Amino acid sequence: MMRAVRALSWIELKLFLREPVTVVFTLALPPLVLYVLAQVFGNTPNPAVYGGAGPVNYYVPAYIGLVAASLGLIGLPVHLAAYRERGVLRRFQAAHVSVPALLASQLFVLFAGVVAGSVILVALARVSYAVAWPVSWLGVAFSLMLGILTFAATGFLLGVALPTTRAAQGIGMLLWFLMMMVSGAGPPPEVLSATLRAVATATPLKHVIIALQDPWLGRGVNWTETLIMTGVLLVASALAVPALRRRT
Amino acid sequence: MDALRVEGLYKRYGATTAVNGVDLVVPEGEIFGILGPNGSGKTTTVECAYGLRAADAGRIRVFGADPQSDPDRVGRLVGTQLQDSALPDRITVGEAVHLFAAVAGGPVDEARVLVKWGLTGKRRAKFGSLSGGQRQRLFVALALLGRPRLVFLDEMTTGLDPGARREVWRLVEEIRREGTTVVLVTHFMDEAERLCDRVAVIVNGRVRAVGTPAGLVGQYGGGLRVRFTAPLDLDRAKLAVLPGATSVDRHGEVCEVRGHGALVTALGHQLTIDGHGDVELHVHPASLEDAYVAIVGAATEVR
Numbered sequence: 001m002m003r004a005v006r007a008l009s010w011i012e013l014k015l016f017l018r019e020p021v022t023v024v025f026t027l028a029l030p031p032l033v034l035y036v037l038a039q040v041f042g043n044t045p046n047p048a049v050y051g052g053a054g055p056v057n058y059y060v061p062a063y064i065g066l067v068a069a070s071l072g073l074i075g076l077p078v079h080l081a082a083y084r085e086r087g088v089l090r091r092f093q094a095a096h097v098s099v100p101a102l103l104a105s106q107l108f109v110l111f112a113g114v115v116a117g118s119v120i121l122v123a124l125a126r127v128s129y130a131v132a133w134p135v136s137w138l139g140v141a142f143s144l145m146l147g148i149l150t151f152a153a154t155g156f157l158l159g160v161a162l163p164t165t166r167a168a169q170g171i172g173m174l175l176w177f178l179m180m181m182v183s184g185a186g187p188p189p190e191v192l193s194a195t196l197r198a199v200a201t202a203t204p205l206k207h208v209i210i211a212l213q214d215p216w217l218g219r220g221v222n223w224t225e226t227l228i229m230t231g232v233l234l235v236a237s238a239l240a241v242p243a244l245r246r247r248t
Numbered sequence: 249m250d251a252l253r254v255e256g257l258y259k260r261y262g263a264t265t266a267v268n269g270v271d272l273v274v275p276e277g278e279i280f281g282i283l284g285p286n287g288s289g290k291t292t293t294v295e296c297a298y299g300l301r302a303a304d305a306g307r308i309r310v311f312g313a314d315p316q317s318d319p320d321r322v323g324r325l326v327g328t329q330l331q332d333s334a335l336p337d338r339i340t341v342g343e344a345v346h347l348f349a350a351v352a353g354g355p356v357d358e359a360r361v362l363v364k365w366g367l368t369g370k371r372r373a374k375f376g377s378l379s380g381g382q383r384q385r386l387f388v389a390l391a392l393l394g395r396p397r398l399v400f401l402d403e404m405t406t407g408l409d410p411g412a413r414r415e416v417w418r419l420v421e422e423i424r425r426e427g428t429t430v431v432l433v434t435h436f437m438d439e440a441e442r443l444c445d446r447v448a449v450i451v452n453g454r455v456r457a458v459g460t461p462a463g464l465v466g467q468y469g470g471g472l473r474v475r476f477t478a479p480l481d482l483d484r485a486k487l488a489v490l491p492g493a494t495s496v497d498r499h500g501e502v503c504e505v506r507g508h509g510a511l512v513t514a515l516g517h518q519l520t521i522d523g524h525g526d527v528e529l530h531v532h533p534a535s536l537e538d539a540y541v542a543i544v545g546a547a548t549e550v551r
Contacts (some may be wrong), residue, residue, distance in 0.1 A: 005295025007350035011343050018338040087252040094300055094330055095351050131427070 002060035004097060008105040015079075016109050021169070022075040022163035025176070030063045030070065031124050033185075035187045049188035053217050055130040060121055060176050061140065061212035062185045063149055067117035069179055069205045071110050072151025073158065074172040079106075080159025099245055102155070110152050114144070132217075137213025143226070149210035150229045153236035154204060160243040184213075204232045249311060251276045251398045251429035252297060257306035259292050266292040268453035270306070271431045276397070279420065279430040281444035282463075283437070285544060289453040290433045291331055294400045297431070298326045310398060327396035331403045331433070335378030341367050341386055344375065345393070352394035365419075366391040381412030388419050392428070399423060402433040417443060437537040449540060451547035461536050468542045469534025471508040474515055476527045478503035483522070490514040 041055035050058040083089045092102065125131035134140040155196060162168040179188055182196045183206035189197065200206040211225035252274040257434045259267040267289040274280040275317055293302045296309055298324050299315030315322040335344055342362070349356035362368045364384050370378065378386065384404050391399050401420065405413040413436075420443050424430055434440055440447050441461045448458045457464055471494065478501055488496045489505075492511035497504045505515060512531055519527055 002354070004351045007347050011339060011347050014343070015336055015338055083336070086331065086336075088336060090300070091333040091335065092351075094298065094333075095348055096319070096329045097351050159352055 001098070001101065003099045005104050008097065008101055008236035009108040012105045013112055016075070016113060017070035019075075019079070021078070021154045021179055022071070022113075025070040025074050025119060026067055026117050028206075030066050030117060031120050034059055034063045034121055034122060035128070036121045038125065039130050043131065046157045046191045049069075049190045051190075051217075052133070056125050057132045057217060058188075058213065059185070060125045060131050061134075061216040062183075063121050064118045064144065065205060065209040065212050066180055066185045067121070068110070068114050068147050068208060069206070070117075071113050072155040073176045073179070074154030075108060075113065076110065076152065077158035077162060077172050080156065081162055082165045083247060084160070085165050086142060088189040089170075097240070102244075103241075106156070107149075107152055110148055110155070112144075114148050118144075122213075134216040136215040136220070139221045140212060142221065143208070143215060143229075145212040146226060146233070147211060147227050149192070150204055150208060150233045150236070153233050153240060156244060166220045175203075179203045182206070204229070206234070250274060250277060250309070251278070251311060252431065253307075253309045254293065255307040257293060257296060257308065258304050259289075259296060259301065260304055265453055266348035267296070267303075268456055269448065270453065272448055272455065272458075274398075274429060274431060276311075277427065277445050278445045279423070279424055279432060281440040281447035282431065282433045282450060283435075283440055283447055283540060286435075287452045290450055291355060291402055291448065294402060294431060294433055298322065298328055298400055300328075324394060325394075325397050327391035327394060327399040327428075329384070329391045329399070329401045329404055331406075334383075335375040335386075337374060339375050340372050341364050341375070341378070342371040344386060344390060348390045348393050354394065356393055361389055361393065364460075379412070380408045381415050384408065384412070384416050385419065388416075388423070392423065396428065398429045398431065399430045403435065404432075405434070405436060405439060413439070437535065437540055438471055441536045449535075449543045451544050456474050456545070456547045457539075457543045464539045464543070465534050465536055468539035469536075470538055470542060471534055472511055473503055473532040473534075474505045474507075474512060474517075474528045475532070479524045479527065482524070485519060487515065491519060492517070 002205065015168040033233050037059055038056050043054040045052055045054045068170070122187055158168060158172065162171060182192060184200070185205070206226045207208035207225045211229060214220060214222040252272065254272040257267050257270040270289065270293050284290045292301065293333060296303045297310065297315065299319050302316055302510050310322045311325050313321045313325065314370070315452065330397045342358070344362055345358050349358055362371055365366055365385060365388065367382070367389065370382060375383070380541055384539055387404070410417065418438065420432065432443060444461060446458065446460050447464065449456050457468065459467065478498055482503060484496045484498065487493060490513050491510040493505055493507040505511065512529065516529060519525065529542065
């Protein structure tokens with residue numbers, strides 16, 4: 001079992017790096033957009049927006065959340081839908097690759113992708129705008145872990161629920177852009193309309209972003225958001241895992 | 249011991265009954281063919297046999313083990329090449345062998361596997377770049393990594409060019425030479441005739457005939473067909489009573505006589521006596537395809 005998980009994780013990581021769309025959305029696009037935003041807003045705090053935080057200090061944890069969203073909304077669903085569509089899952093099942101082994105390998109790829117994306121973001125922001133280090137490393141690490149698990153479960157759910165690879169690509173990108181624009185990785189939340197803020201509250205990314213920002217900016221661990229993320233994680237897992245067992 | 253025993257297998261999907269009481273026995277060492285029209289339940293039968301699906305009723309034993317209650321043991325005994333299934337386009341041949349070796353457990357000399365199946369030169373090639381024949385070679389190599397005693401090969405030559413099909417046939421014979429039992433699902437009669445020791449014809453979820461290809465041809469093939477351009481004054485009544493003749497038909501200028509055994513000699517003799525010694529006889533022995541069409545036709549009429 002462990003040997004299979006190791007081999008599968010390693011190969012899945014290589015397959016991830018060979019998939020241009022996922023790599024762009026995980027490793028290239030977030031730093032690029034962050035750079036543009038930093039050029040526009042700088043890192044000087046303005047009491048009217050970003051809850052008084054420096055814009056780059058605000059955006060870096062938000063974009064770390066966005067990397068997790070890229071993998072959970074686009075990378076993982078497209079990958080799983082393609083596996084299902086092409087019969088790869090059937091072949092794995094016939095070869096007795098267990099569902100836990102499959103879950104473990106995908107989680108590994110998600111962690112690796114988020115860590116790599118975060119390192120790129122932080123390095124860029126540190127070098128160009130001297131972004132502040134997290135006030136609570138532990139709090140950020142905790143929220144990041146939970147955020148990754150939340151988007152992993154979301155990704156598995158989308159991957160088993162969407163009928164085809166093309167559907168997963170289209171719907172995944174739509175969700176990604178929507179969440180990015182309203183959940184705090186786009187315009188400052190203060191300038192959003194009440195409707196947009198309500199939409200944001202209904203998406204997981206907003207909660208992941210706040211959970212990352214609060215310990216980063218010295219506001220402590222946000223237990224409300226922690227609870228919401230845990231809820232999304234549990235509901236999505238409860239729906240996705242049985243479906244995954246059935247639909248392979 | 250029998251490699252595979254299926255008794256009274258029954259499986260439905262919603263309102264459709266896919267498999268309706270299938271019985272099969274495959275002794276160890278055999279290449280056993282499963283033939284049948286699309287949607288007749290062939291693939292469902294083999295998927296139940298290696299435990300990918302649970303049967304609604306019936307008993308399945310793979311070397312005495314039940315795929316549902318003892319999946320680990322059956323997993324070690326069985327290898328599969330699945331219909332309509334692929335690998336990720338960007339996985340390399342070497343990676344695929346490494347991955348499936350890790351899943352199969354037990355020591356595998358990956359380099360030797362690649363040499364044996366002629367894939368060494370393709371070790372770094374991506375799955376998506378392989379030809380149909382190379383893909384099937386890889387699938388067979390993967391199916392055999394765990395040294396199974398029984399392999400299921402489901403429509404492995406569909407979509408291959410004639411050269412690649414023959415290449416795959418050689419692989420199947422190679423597998424059997426090493427003592428592995430093979431269950432082969434196919435649409436191609438020439439494939440079944442060439443490879444299989446015995447075949448079963450499944451129609452609408454039931455086994456309609458089982459036997460050696462030659463046995464089925466003898467029983468259901470309808471014997472010989474002899475065709476020739478009919479002379480104007482041909483006496484059909486005389487031909488109908490020839491030894492071995494079962495029917496005489498005339499379609500325009502062409503006369504077709506069906507029958508068995510001594511028919512050809514008797515027919516030639518009679519035609520010569522009647523002064524038609526210059527007629528050219530075209531003799532078509534019955535093939536597995538004739539037998540198959542007759543079996544499927546009879547089964548669908550009954551319905």
